[in-house]
Amino acid sequence: MDHTAxxxxxxxxxxxxxxxxxxxxxxLRPEASVIVVAVVLxxxxxxANANFLTDAxxxxxxxxxxxPVIIACGEIMLLICREIDLSVGQVFALAPFVMERAAHAGxxxxxxxxxxxxxxALIGFVIGLITIRLKVPSFITTLGMLFLITxxxxxxxxxxxxxxxxxPLLTNIMGNWGYAEIVWALGVVLVMxxxxxxxxxxxxxxATGGNVIAxxxxxxxxxxxxxxxxxxxxxxxxFAGLLEAFRIGSTDPLAGGSNIMxxxxxxxxxxxxxxxxxxGTIVGGLVGGIVLGVLQDGFTLQGINAFTFDIIIGAAILxxxxxxxxxxxxxxxxxx
Amino acid sequence: xxxxxxxxxxxALRAEGIVKTFGRITALNGVSMHVARGxxxxxxxxxxxxxxxxxxxxxxxxQPTSGQVFVNGAPVDLGSVDQARAFGIExxxxxxxxxxxxxxxxxxxxxxxxxRRGPFRLLDHRTMRRRAQAALEDIGVTVASVDLxxxxxxxxxxxxxxxARAVASNARILLLDEPLAAMGAREAGLIIDLIERLKAxxxxxxxxxxxxxxxxxEICDRVMLMQHGEVTYESHAAETSPAELLEIVRREYRAAxxx
Numbered sequence: 001m002d003h004t005a006x007x008x009x010x011x012x013x014x015x016x017x018x019x020x021x022x023x024x025x026x027x028l029r030p031e032a033s034v035i036v037v038a039v040v041l042x043x044x045x046x047x048a049n050a051n052f053l054t055d056a057x058x059x060x061x062x063x064x065x066x067x068p069v070i071i072a073c074g075e076i077m078l079l080i081c082r083e084i085d086l087s088v089g090q091v092f093a094l095a096p097f098v099m100e101r102a103a104h105a106g107x108x109x110x111x112x113x114x115x116x117x118x119x120x121a122l123i124g125f126v127i128g129l130i131t132i133r134l135k136v137p138s139f140i141t142t143l144g145m146l147f148l149i150t151x152x153x154x155x156x157x158x159x160x161x162x163x164x165x166x167x168p169l170l171t172n173i174m175g176n177w178g179y180a181e182i183v184w185a186l187g188v189v190l191v192m193x194x195x196x197x198x199x200x201x202x203x204x205x206x207a208t209g210g211n212v213i214a215x216x217x218x219x220x221x222x223x224x225x226x227x228x229x230x231x232x233x234x235x236x237x238x239f240a241g242l243l244e245a246f247r248i249g250s251t252d253p254l255a256g257g258s259n260i261m262x263x264x265x266x267x268x269x270x271x272x273x274x275x276x277x278x279x280g281t282i283v284g285g286l287v288g289g290i291v292l293g294v295l296q297d298g299f300t301l302q303g304i305n306a307f308t309f310d311i312i313i314g315a316a317i318l319x320x321x322x323x324x325x326x327x328x329x330x331x332x333x334x335x336x
Numbered sequence: 337x338x339x340x341x342x343x344x345x346x347x348a349l350r351a352e353g354i355v356k357t358f359g360r361i362t363a364l365n366g367v368s369m370h371v372a373r374g375x376x377x378x379x380x381x382x383x384x385x386x387x388x389x390x391x392x393x394x395x396x397x398x399q400p401t402s403g404q405v406f407v408n409g410a411p412v413d414l415g416s417v418d419q420a421r422a423f424g425i426e427x428x429x430x431x432x433x434x435x436x437x438x439x440x441x442x443x444x445x446x447x448x449x450x451x452r453r454g455p456f457r458l459l460d461h462r463t464m465r466r467r468a469q470a471a472l473e474d475i476g477v478t479v480a481s482v483d484l485x486x487x488x489x490x491x492x493x494x495x496x497x498x499x500a501r502a503v504a505s506n507a508r509i510l511l512l513d514e515p516l517a518a519m520g521a522r523e524a525g526l527i528i529d530l531i532e533r534l535k536a537x538x539x540x541x542x543x544x545x546x547x548x549x550x551x552x553x554e555i556c557d558r559v560m561l562m563q564h565g566e567v568t569y570e571s572h573a574a575e576t577s578p579a580e581l582l583e584i585v586r587r588e589y590r591a592a593x594x595x
Binding site: 199200204207209217219220278 | 451457
C-alpha cells in the first residue's frame with residue numbers, strides 16, 4: 001500500500017512485506033486453498049499419465065470445465081445474495097431448442113440465439129417475480145421450474161435431438177472449435193469478476209446477502225439486486241447450453257440437467273462462496289470448476305469408473321468445505 | 337441544506353405533543369422534546385416506555401398521529417427515512433447498520449460509492465479508501481486498515497464505524513439507539529470518547545436512547561425519563577442522580593399498582 005501509516009497508528013498494522021509476506025497474504029485469501037489443490041492435481045495427473053498435458057486432452061478438460069464455470073458465475077452471484085437457482089440446468093437444455101425452433105421458423109441464426117437468450121432471461125424474470133413478489137423461497141421456486149422447464153423442453157423437442165443451425169464459422173465460434181467454450185467461459189469469468197469486485201452491482205449483491213437490513217437501510221433496492229441476479233443466472237445457463245449444443249452439433253432434450261447445475265454450484269462452493277450468503281469470488285468459482293474438471297478428466301484417463309468418480313467428487317466437496325471453514329477461522333484470528 | 341451559521345447552543349430538533357397510536361394502543365401520549373447543537377440528550381426508560389417509537393418518528397420511519405416535529409426551528413414533515421435524512425437526521429442502530437463481509441471503507445460508502453470516470457462506472461476503490469481514512473481520522477477513530485472486514489472488528493469499533501458513517505454522510509442530528517449496550521468498559525470508553533469529540537465540534541445534536549442511568553448521566557447534558565408513553569421527568573444531568581431517577585421509576589410503579 002502506498003499511503004503511510006497515520007500518526008499514532010500501530011506499527012505492526014501494515015501488511016508484511018517480501019516474498020514470505022506475499023505468500024502469507026495469498027494463503028489467507030478464500031480461494032487460495034483451492035488454487036493449491038488445482039495445481040497439485042495437475043502435477044499429479046501429468047506424472048501419473050503423460051497424456052494429461054497434450055493438446056487433445058487439454059481440449060477435453062477445457063470442455064469439462066467451461067459449462068459448469070459459466071453456470072457457477074451466475075450461481076455465485078445468487079448464493080452471495082442468499083438465493084439459489086436449481087433450474088439453470090433445465091434452462092441449459094431448453095435454450096438450444098428455442099434457438100433451433102426460431103431458426104427453423106426462418107430467423108437468422110444470430111437472431112435465433114438472441115431469441116433463445118431472451119427466453120432464458122424471461123425465465124429468470126419469472127423466477128424472480130415468484131420469489132420476490134409471492135415470497136416463495138427461491139429453492140422451492142426453482143425446484144418447481146426445474147420440472148416445468150423439463151416438460152416444456154420435451155414438449156418442444158417431442159423428445160428428439162435436432163441439428164444445430166448455422167454455417168461452419170458461427171458453429172466454430174459458438175463452441176465447435178476445441179477451445180471455443182473455454183474462451184467464452186474465461187470471458188464470462190473476466191466480466192463477472194469485474195462486476196462483482198468493481199461495480200456497485202457487485203457491492204450491493206454482497207451487502208444484500210451479508211446484511212439485508214443494513215442494505216435496505218442504506219437505500220439499496222434489494223429486490224432489484226435479487227431480480228437481476230436471477231435473470232443473469234438463467235441467461236448464463238442458456239448461453240452455456242447453446243455453446244454445448246454447437247460443440248456437439250446437435251440439441252439434446254436431456255442435456256445439462258441437475259448434474260450441470262450441481263457442478264456449477266459445487267464449483268462456486270469449492271471456490272469459497274458461502275452458502276449462507278454475503279461472501280464469494282468469481283475467481284474461486286473458476287478454480288473450483290477447474291478442480292472438478294481436472295478430477296473428472298484425470299480419473300477418466302486413469303481408467304477409474306464413473307461410480308468411483310462420484311465418491312471422489314463428494315469427498316472433494318466435503319474436504320474443500322472443511323478447509324474453507326477452517327481457513328476462515330484462521331483469517332478471523334489473524335485480523336482481530 | 338443551507339450553510340447559515342449553525343453555532344453550538346442553537347436548537348436543532350424539537351418535537352411537540354407527539355401522539356402515536358397503533359390501533360387501540362397508545363404508544364406515545366403527548367411527548368415533547370428538544371435538543372440543541374453541541375448538546376446531548378439521553379432518553380431513559382424501560383422496554384415499552386415508548387423510546388423506540390419516538391426514535392422511529394424522529395427518523396421518519398413512523399408518522400405521528402398528532403403533534404409536530406421542528407428542524408432548525410421550522411416545522412417539518414418527516415414522511416420517510418429519506419426525507420428525515422435530507423434534514424440531516426441519521427439514526428445509528430447497534431449491529432444493524434453494517435455489512436460484516438465488506439471492508440470498512442465499503443461500509444462507509446455503502447450506496448454512496450465514488451465511481452471512476454469512464455463508460456463502465458467502476459468503483460473508485462482508491463479514492464474511497466483515502467476518504468474513509470480521512471473521515472475516520474476526522475473524528476478520531478483509529479483502525480489498523482480501512483481494508484479490514486467489519487466482521488473482524490470488535491463491537492465498539494463497529495459502533496464507531498457506524499457513527500462515522502452517519503457523520504460522514506452529513507448527519508447533523510444524530511440518534512443513537514443503545515450505543516453502549518452489551519459493551520465492556522474499554523469498548524464503551526471508545527464510544528464515549530467518540531461522542532465527547534462529536535459534542536465538542538458543536539455542530540451536531542445528539543439524542544441517545546439508553547438503559548443504564550449512571551452511564552447516561554455521565555455523558556449526557558440533559559436526560560428525559562419516559563414511562564408508559566409519557567415524559568415523566570426531565571432534568572439537567574448535573575442536577576439529578578441515578579438514585580433519584582430510580583426512585584421516580586419506583587414511585588410510578590407503586591402508583592400504577594395502587595391505581
